[in-house]
Amino acid sequence: QVQVVESGGGLVQAGGSLRLSCAVSGRTVSGGAMGWFRQAPGKEREFVAAISGSWIGGNTYYADSVKGRFTISRDNAKNTVNLQMNSLAPDDTAIYYCAARNSRSIATRQDEYDYWGQGTQVTVSS
Numbered sequence: 001q002v003q004v005v006e007s008g009g010g011l012v013q014a015g016g017s018l019r020l021s022c023a024v025s026g027r028t029v030s031g032g033a034m035g036w037f038r039q040a041p042g043k044e045r046e047f048v049a050a051i052s053g054s055w056i057g058g059n060t061y062y063a064d065s066v067k068g069r070f071t072i073s074r075d076n077a078k079n080t081v082n083l084q085m086n087s088l089a090p091d092d093t094a095i096y097y098c099a100a101r102n103s104r105s106i107a108t109r110q111d112e113y114d115y116w117g118q119g120t121q122v123t124v125s126s
Contacts, residue, residue: 002026002115006098009120012088018122020083022098029074030055033101034081035113036072038094038122045097045110049083053104061106065091088124095119 008020022034035050049072052059060072071084081098099113107113 002100004098004100004115004117006096006117006120009096009122011123011125014089014124014126016088016124017084017086018088020085020096020098020120020122022081022083022117024079024081024100027100028076029079029081029100030058030076031104032114033104033106034072034074035099035101035107036081036083037097037099037110038092039097039119040091040094043094047108047110048096050106050108051081052106053101059106061108085122088122090124090126092122093124094122096122 003025005023012018032053036048037045038048039045049062051072069087073082097119098117100115102114
């Protein structure tokens, strides 16, 4: 059974950085694409970033709102996927969810992902 667990959320001031981590069990993190989504208060959950399934490298894709500030990466040795978030703004405040796909191809729609974590809260103060 595949399980996904996020960690690393917290409270940070605007302009600061946070690094989220997503631990995967039940399969290798390189065995399928991985994605990050977020849900702000009163809003629908939205796509943030994704990385394709690959042992070496892999394609990445970002939402326009985070491009140039967030970086998704995979650590095969630790079987984790990380989201480095820089230049954070109050609009980035949300619960961040990690998701895993059985397919290696990148996906941006929520219904394309097979496994989900419980989420981790990120709060950016102004």
